[in-house]
Amino acid sequence: MTKFTSPPDREYFNRLVWGIVNQVPEGKVTTYGFIAGLIPPPPGMETSDYRAWGARWVGGAMAACPAGVPWQRVIGAQGKISLRPGSGGIRQREMLEAEGIYFDERGKINLDTYGWNGPGEEWLRAHGLIIQDDMTGVS
């Protein structure tokens, strides 16, 4: 429940994160960094810093994630589950496998196969967001 460095407006940021995660379809996964990339960085913050911090803020939002949000579809940029074993990591893997997602022998998910492409421009516009060219890459 501990919070990491918080974004300027944590509640607003969290709502945005949850709204985005709700768009991830069953059988697909996305990463903390990718979600952060769909949200504009705070004024004056370097994109490189935001790439790392934003991801942690997304993690913080997930820790406070309300019921109904498919939190299990958010994984680390390396394609691995970020939740520590014993804190639900096993459950997360089972939930994803139940959705048809395959983990390789090293416990990783192939993002080229299961990675989500994003909510689409229309959705982003409807929520006052825009695609950031320098952060949309999944790789």
Next chain:
DNA sequence: TCCTTGACTCAGA
């Protein structure tokens, strides 16, 4: 008040 501890990512070794 001090110290630990985070649902992260990337660059190096």
Next chain:
DNA sequence: CTCTGAGCCAAGG
């Protein structure tokens, strides 16, 4: 491929 350290902040013990 695996393992570290840096980046840099706030809540709880």
